Amino acid sequence: MYSDKVMDHFTNPRNVGEIENADGVGEVGNASCGDIMKIFLKVDENVITDVKFKTFGCGAAIATSSMVTEMAIGKTIEEALALTNQAVSEALDGLPAQKMHCSNLAADALHEAIKNYRGKSA
Amino acid sequence: MYSDKVMDHFTNPRNVGEIENADGVGEVGNASCGDIMKIFLKVDENVITDVKFKTFGCGAAIATSSMVTEMAIGKTIEEALALTNQAVSEALDGLPAQKMHCSNLAADALHEAIKNYRGKSA
Amino acid sequence: MKRIYLDNNATTPVHPEVLEVMLPFYRDFFGNPSSVHWAGREVSGAIEKAREQVAALINAAPAEIVFISCGSEGDNHAIKGTAEALRDKGNHIITTTVEHPAVLETCKGLEKKGFNITYLPVDRDGMLNLAELEKAITDQTILISVMWANNETGNIYPINEIGAIAAKYGIRFHTDAVQAVGKLPVDVQKAGVHLLVLSGHKIGAPKGVGALYIKRGTRLTPLLDGGHQERGRRAGTHNVAGIVGLGKACELAGEHLVENAAHMRRLRDKLEQGILDAVPDNKLNGHPDRDRRLPNSLNISFAYIEGESLLLNLDMYGIAASSGSACTSGSLEPSHVMGAMCVEVSLAHSSTRFSLGAETTEEDIDFVLEVLPATVQRLRDMSPLYDCKKTEPCEMCETVKRI
Amino acid sequence: MKRIYLDNNATTPVHPEVLEVMLPFYRDFFGNPSSVHWAGREVSGAIEKAREQVAALINAAPAEIVFISCGSEGDNHAIKGTAEALRDKGNHIITTTVEHPAVLETCKGLEKKGFNITYLPVDRDGMLNLAELEKAITDQTILISVMWANNETGNIYPINEIGAIAAKYGIRFHTDAVQAVGKLPVDVQKAGVHLLVLSGHKIGAPKGVGALYIKRGTRLTPLLDGGHQERGRRAGTHNVAGIVGLGKACELAGEHLVENAAHMRRLRDKLEQGILDAVPDNKLNGHPDRDRRLPNSLNISFAYIEGESLLLNLDMYGIAASSGSACTSGSLEPSHVMGAMCVEVSLAHSSTRFSLGAETTEEDIDFVLEVLPATVQRLRDMSPLYDCKKTEPCEMCETVKRI
């Protein structure tokens, strides 16, 4: 069902956890849908220096969360905002069709965290 | 589907044929039903001395025809009239349910032949 | 005793290669393809592979294939599902008088629910008049259902032409291709069909599995409601081994189509000619042009005798065939196909079908030709319809003789 | 890797003895049981023997058994067939909110056709209130459909009592016994049911075969119209090998019922107690009294984590289980059974079903108990719902915590 890349990120998720005193925190999803993703950011001079995540959800939700953290670290805020859910799923060699709707929200969570960061720093 | 007795009478039918100058001839059934039985009688002093049959029909029709000839030979007219289709099928160790309606008419054919004989001799 | 199986239109032996690919799914890979764990994953790929194999044989896309339990289910699904989905568009269905009971009885059931059914007649050769078909179309017509080939006579219907008529009027077209698949090239796109039914056990797959082709975009109400299997088009846990077997059987059927058809055709023609030559007072049922019948099918009536008793006699020689006699049909009437072709009733009762398979041999045919004439004669000698002028004139015999 | 199959409510492996009796019907006896020749006769007796074996397991008469292709077909047949046959008597059907989709979706379909359906609620343990059932009966009620045992929770419903209520009001009673047969004694006469469905692949027979018990005298419109098979009650060529396998599986199920149930019960209780003791923040789904659940079933939610990710983790250990999570149900909603029991939604997403089989071993259970607690903990450590007070208050967590 899942690609090897998805299974790799699911089995060995990167950057799990929280960042204390994060510069930005974003959360998307809800329990009725079965997926909640929370992203924590550290930003230094407009560059994302650290990202961590916590996710309640299925294999795809965990894998996309892990993948988005890897993709975001080192990017500028603007570059990170250009990251799409589609790009995340492509980086994972695709997701099953029925997972595209609910579990592919990691980029949204990242964007929420950036919004939260901008709100704070404004 | 068929009992051994039915198959025996079907494979080696007794008394197939016609009787020239028969004392009685009876025919029952019709082609749309798929079964036609014709019985020929020789009667001597109220005793059936010979019976022959010709049958167009399925295995059950042929076997019951054969059986009824065996059962009738040597019987008086009255005894032969008491022979029922049921008795014929029992003598064959039974017939499949769907065959009881259409193919179990041999005793009727015998009775028709007796009627024909009585009509002639009256 | 040697066994000669000439009833391949009733069912076929499971092909050894088909059984071989099925066995692992009984022994090791027993999971439910809907499951996410190893046991499910082991089998879900196999289902999709089979879907591709079935699709390839009929030139469909895999997503257009729905697995079902038998041909009858497919016909019920296609017709009832259309009736329900398109009820608002109309209540008229066109079919033929020679369809399989799975179509005819389904249509009769719909009549009770307010549908009008046109049952197109056939001529004495069992063929349709396409002008009549076209004339039968009304603005209420929601479905044309015509079989690709007839199971009793082997007659092949002009599916491409019917598809063109359906397309011209924008009417949905269903074809029961249970007898055509594996014996003829079947191309759903060329034929312009929206719904096509095939059944595994007619093509070397096991009994209990079949497929319904549903052209993309065809609104069809499911027959079995329930779980999400087959993308909501057919509920029920997949018959995994059966489906895998069906896939393999379709692959084999595609690979060997031309060669198998030629082989059966040659032997069928030999059998046909042999019988016509050796047994008097016969009547061929179906199209006299052998090109317009399935390459494996021969249906012939032997006047004055009844079919079941002939079958039983042939059976004693190890020869398996079938008959349109009431005695073998499960009903009180002889074959409705013979009736539709205006075959006289006692000839209908004697209609005998020989349907060959890829495994049929020359020796099989020779043996049938060796024993059949005397067997027919033996039964004729027992028949009151035969040569009955000797005794007294009989209206029945006259009818038969006229044919 | 060792494989531990704890998903027997989804499907079971084919019993080796079952496969053994099936194989001759793929290899040698391939005939169509409707045929009169040797090939047909070789198999028709086997079908009738299987019918007796199935009937014996549920205390029915063989003539009351109709072979079908799956449990879903049986539920559709029983309910739609009743709706059609008894439409003139009324248009009200009583069922429950926890039925299998094969019942629920069928009932939803009937609603569109003018039927009124009462979906009886269940309490938090998943049980029915029989007084409510009785109150729901109107003079329009034509059918009560209540499953014998639930596939997700294993809850056993009081079928005999429901049968008595149905009898009191002269209402037809259908029960989906797909999960009960083979795990509990099932006696159609004692239960007073008119229609009962069982499915082969849940009891060691292959997928693609099942049986519908139709009590003598029960008017039921067929779901599949066509040929005369099954005395007109179900058209379509018999799945001979599958039917033979189902017969054998029923025979084995009857012989080993008590011993298998005791074995599964002991191990299930060990697993249940072990999990309840070792994993905090859990919720048992289903009746707390283990006597009122199937002896093989355990359904439990682990707060803060989602079911599919737990399944995938267990799968990496070779453990096969299932979940009520939306991600495994094929729909966007978590299990309707959890919903009916008012299980809070995130707990519904984490509901995990372990269903044992006769082949489950003590070592299997020990291994699950060894790896499960750490696996749950690992996912909890990844979950924003777990221990989230550390960061900021979260309404969701509060909901979960309250359970």
Ligand SMILES: Cc1ncc(COP(=O)(O)O)c(C=O)c1O
């Ligand atoms: C209670 C219940 N009813 C019906 C079914 C449907 O059976 P099948 O999968 O054979 O169609 C199942 C199994 O999935 C079940 O557990």
Ligand SMILES: Cc1ncc(COP(=O)(O)O)c(C=O)c1O
């Ligand atoms: C033309 C045709 N349609 C439908 C069927 C029904 O197929 P099944 O026996 O698989 O239900 C058959 C076979 O009996 C057939 O020959």
